[in-house]
Amino acid sequence: MGKISEVIPLHEERKYRFDTLSIHAAEQEDQNQALNSPIYMTSTFTFRDLQQAEDTFSFKRRAYVYTRGGNPTVNLFEQRLSTLEGGVDGVAFSSGMAAISSVVMSLTKSGDHVLAHRNLYGSTFGFLNNLLENYGVRTDFIDMTDLNRVEESILPDTRILYLETPTNPSLEIIDIAGISRMAHERGIKVVVDNTFATPVLQRPLELGADVVLHSVTKYISGHGDVVGGVATSRDFDYVQRLKFSYMCELGGVMSPFNAWLLIRGMKTLGLRMERHCSNASKIARFLKNHRGVEKVLYPELEEHPGHELAKQQMKGFGGIVSFELKGDRSMAEEFVKHLSLIKLAVSLGDAESLVEVPAMMTHRDYPEEKLHRFGFSGRTVRISAGLEHPEDLIQDIGESLDSVYE
CATH class of the missing domain: 3.90.1150.10 (Aspartate Aminotransferase, domain 1)
Structure with a gap:
């Protein structure tokens, strides 16, 4: 077994270990020099004049406009969690199921096929087995601990291999690296729900997964007082598409207060x-x-x-x-x-x-x-x-x- 305190890069010129990153990654400088990051409890942000607004909406200037599309507290949470997972950025959602459904929808269209492990969180199974079918996306559930079975079950229109490991509730273990190699040879995306393991114990992106999901309601929060979800990836363009074409348009935005609680929870993860x-x-x-x-x-x-x-x-x-x-x-x-x-x-x-x-x-x-x-x-x-x-x-x-x- 490896050590939990494995070194992960934070900046190009320095390296920090996991417990340090969980407290300091993506720190933002506060004008009042507060030790803890403030909560930006606002729905909207103002402009000094129309020129500033024009520069912002034409992407000449990076700035916050409306919390559904971006908020300093939520962004800090997204970036810190992504750093712990080895991603380039993340998207926070109002719940774990908002994250799961948005990611699956972002990677499929009518006529596509999803291959999922047989053992999943009940609402994930319900979404894939019942709701997604209404939009023309089929899902088959198989035992993904058997890589031969996975290979035999992949179809020409398979777009996602979806899994949890350890699984809920039977704690089956799936070979993320083996699944990822098989999928990428065929142009298929691998989506891993890492809620049970957390980035403390397992980092699927480093094993080849394309997208990692969490119900941050669970261990990331750790105190039973938050409902939320997050998705992260090493593909920056995909993260931006997921945020602005799915999270924003479907409206599953995380509250800044919940993001602040999650930032607090990560410090002791x-x-x-x-x-x-x-x-x-x-x-x-x-x-x-x-x-x-x-x-x-x-x-x-x-x-x-x-x-x-x-x-x-x-x-x-x-x-x-x-x-x-x-x-x-x-x-x-x-x-x-x-x-x-x-x-x-x-x-x-x-x-x-x-x-x-x-x-x-x-x-x-x-x-x-x-x-x-x-x-x-x-x-x-x-x-x-x-x-x-x-x-x-x-x-x-x-x-x-x-x-x-x-």
């Missing part, structure tokens, strides 16, 4: 991810030895099918643990009912540990009778390990399991 990963590891190893657990889905475990690949392309194994309980679906319902410290809720990446049963909550768009085809079941439980003391979390999990399987 590296530290938080270390604790999330550590707690998840301890929870996974405890679950592995409990009589009520059929299998644990966590990439750090040697028996996990993606263990070796995760060691190669990640710098840690993440803060999410999924597991299958013995018995039927009612066991999962009973388990979450008996928890006291860990909260039953959607989302993940917060300071608080959260638990959910995906088939009954975030992944209801998946057809229940076919869940096994998509890599999980009605007995799958997903825990987002928070920042609490690990012994308290394990005690809560153990007491709940014992109540169910006594």
Whole structure:
């Protein structure tokens, strides 16, 4: 495993490590010399005269006009997150799904085909499987952990290979570099949702991906008080097209206040991810030895099918643990009912540990009778390990399991 504090270039003449970049990348000089960047809570910006306005609208002068198209606080967030991911710039959105839908729409047209991994966030699956079809774009869902299957499934009109890794909720690991090589030989774009790993643990652009997405509601925020999304790329022209032809026209703009909260959240991202990963590891190893657990889905475990690949392309194994309980679906319902410290809720990446049963909550768009085809079941439980003391979390999990399987 590599070190989280790998050096990333900030300026041509200097190099800084990740934790430094998460605090200082793309810093903007403030006229009042404030340590923290101000929040520009304004919908519009003024001009001194019509000549200045003319110069701005004719692109002779770079300036802010209207927050939907650009705002200093939002731009700082976009540039800092992009620096952490190794992109040239980014586009912030009002939600993760606004980012996902805009990126997919920006890369497809009626008659095109999308190839996606079988295991995705429930709303992403719903968008690709249901809504996108209304606009003449077809999606097939396959097991992308099998590169041969991917190659066999690519069609002449395939335009995107879409994936998460680790996947939600089954934590399958997909070879980003292998997928990217295969796609680029055919002129296909690779889009990776990096929400689970964050740039602390994995940087898909460096492995060949074309676009990286985040629901920044999760780990980037880290405090459960923001809804937002972001997309970044190494293709500057594409980023500009995504911003002005899709984000602006569809209207999924991020609030400057949310951007400011995300800038604050990024300052502790590296530290938080270390604790999330550590707690998840301890929870996974405890679950592995409990009589009520059929299998644990966590990439750090040697028996996990993606263990070796995760060691190669990640710098840690993440803060999410999924597991299958013995018995039927009612066991999962009973388990979450008996928890006291860990909260039953959607989302993940917060300071608080959260638990959910995906088939009954975030992944209801998946057809229940076919869940096994998509890599999980009605007995799958997903825990987002928070920042609490690990012994308290394990005690809560153990007491709940014992109540169910006594």
